[in-house]
Amino acid sequence: MGILSKRDFRDQGRYFHFYQFEGRENQLVQIRLIGSNDTRRSNNLSLKPLLFLHDPDNNIIVKKGALDKSSGGDDAFIFARLPKNGTYKIAVTSRDPGEIGRYSLALRNDRASYTLDESGQLSAKSSTLKQNGGAYNVSNFQGRKNQLVSIRVDSVDEEFSPYVALLNSQGRTIAIYKDKDKDGVYSALIDRARLPEDDTYYIVVTSKNPQELGKYRLTIF
Structure with a gap:
């Protein structure tokens, strides 16, 4: 769980949070970023999510946003096979530049699923x-x-x-x-x-x- 705020790292108008995990070549991972749909008039924390997966060389290998572009609270989902061993980075941000808000992030690599x-x-x-x-x-x-x-x-x-x-x-x-x-x-x-x-x-x-x-x-x- 997290909250993007105006105190966070900013690039090209968007605020970012970053997460890392160790990955193996050919490993399958599922990443889901769920935004929020806040109806308050003040201190609104709605977020339309946008998700990036970076490889160990910091190249973006997958980029996904919410499927429904008309409302907040949707999720961005990545299902990827990792190309190499190393440290991968997940970048969490908003689809709309300057937007802040609540989100939850999940990473799964359980082959039993x-x-x-x-x-x-x-x-x-x-x-x-x-x-x-x-x-x-x-x-x-x-x-x-x-x-x-x-x-x-x-x-x-x-x-x-x-x-x-x-x-x-x-x-x-x-x-x-x-x-x-x-x-x-x-x-x-x-x-x-x-x-x-x-x-x-x-x-x-x-x-x-x-x-x-x-x-x-x-x-x-």
């Missing part, structure tokens, strides 16, 4: 889509009604730009990766899709470019 974490490969042996002939693979998991699931696909060697879809057992699309959710050219993320019923669900992994193939990592949490 992942429904599925597996390697795969799009290759000449994969099934092919009728629409464009592109290779695709299918994985499945058991889901519960109203369960929130997030799905991430990373191109291990940055050989292709992944695309991912979530289907139910009848083949109906529940969620798809969209460009506006893009977490990088070589990653695709479906963030918190709500499952409509107890069922077996299927993850379809393919490439945006039908000619591109390669190894990938699929994680469901």
